[in-house]
Amino acid sequence: MPVILGRLAIALLLGVAVTGGLVWRGVLDIPNRLNPFAPLKIADEVNWLTRRKLARLERDGGQCLAVLAESQVSHRPLPDRPSDGGCGLSNAVEVSRSSVMLSRDFTATCPLTVAFALFERHVLLPAAREHLGQEVARVMHLGTYACRNINHRARGRRSEHATANAIDVSGFILADGQQVSVKEDWRGDDPRRSAFLRALRDGACRFFDVVLSPDYNEAHDDHFHFDMGPYRACR
Incomplete structure (x- = not known):
């Protein structure tokens, strides 16, 4: 029996290798979203390959910019800025709007911008329709980007904000003009709004490496923190 299982395992590995080679060379045609060698597309349905493709962009700045070029994100690439006390910029873009309006422009690393675009399309907009029955306008x-340490401490590790690799989101303006605020509605009286915000926190963890909400600590009582740093947390 062990010999048979061993042979089956070898045959399976060979089959996977052969199939992978055919896909890589383009001989075997499969949909982009199921092709591990195909570039990420923000519009594609999210699956188990999405995180893998997103992680690849952190190592390939050119491919990351190509992904943004095919998206709805209005942006312009920025020149790299040498690190000054741990606050340099690398493969960053200036974003003026995405699939919805923004309260103001922001500077962010390309991978963070792609993750934010994925979050908007696959989490934010569907959650607003499901829980609030309308679109998000802003x-x-x-x-x-802020050259500082974590939690603004005088000493310690630099925040991901120091390299524009994090964004803090405080709320949303809906199509009818109503505002949903993380500070007011996370533990507010409207169960629809609190359910909407919790759906955003949970969904964001599919794309960002670190997601911090009011459940994490008092410093995040009024916003979500999303970043693409070296650690993993969903709080």
Whole structure:
């Protein structure tokens, strides 16, 4: 029996290798969203390959910019800025709007911008329709790039904001003009709004490496923190 299982395992591995080679060379045609070698497309349905493709963009700045070029994100690439005390910029873009309006422009790394575009399309907009019955017109944010340490401490590790690799989102303006605020509605009286915000927190964890909400600590009582840093957290 062990010999048979061993042979089956070898045959399976060979089959996977052969199939992968055919896909890579373009001999075997499969949909982009199911092709591990195809570039990420923000409009594609999310699956188990999405995170893998998103991670690839952190190592390939050119491919990341190509993904943004095919998206609804209005942006312009920025020149790299040498690190000054841990606050440099690399493969960053200036974003003026995405699939919805923004409270103001922001500077962010390309991978963070792609993750934010995925979050908007596959989490934010569907959650607004499901829980609030309408579209989101504008995203309110507190900024991205700030040369500082975590929680503004005098000493310690630099924040992901120091390299524009994080964004803080404080609320949303709906199509009818109503505003949903993280500070007011996370534990507010309207169960639809609190359910909407919790759906955003949970859904964001599919794309961002770190997601922090009011459940994390008092410092995040009024906003969501999303970043593409080296750690993983969903709080």
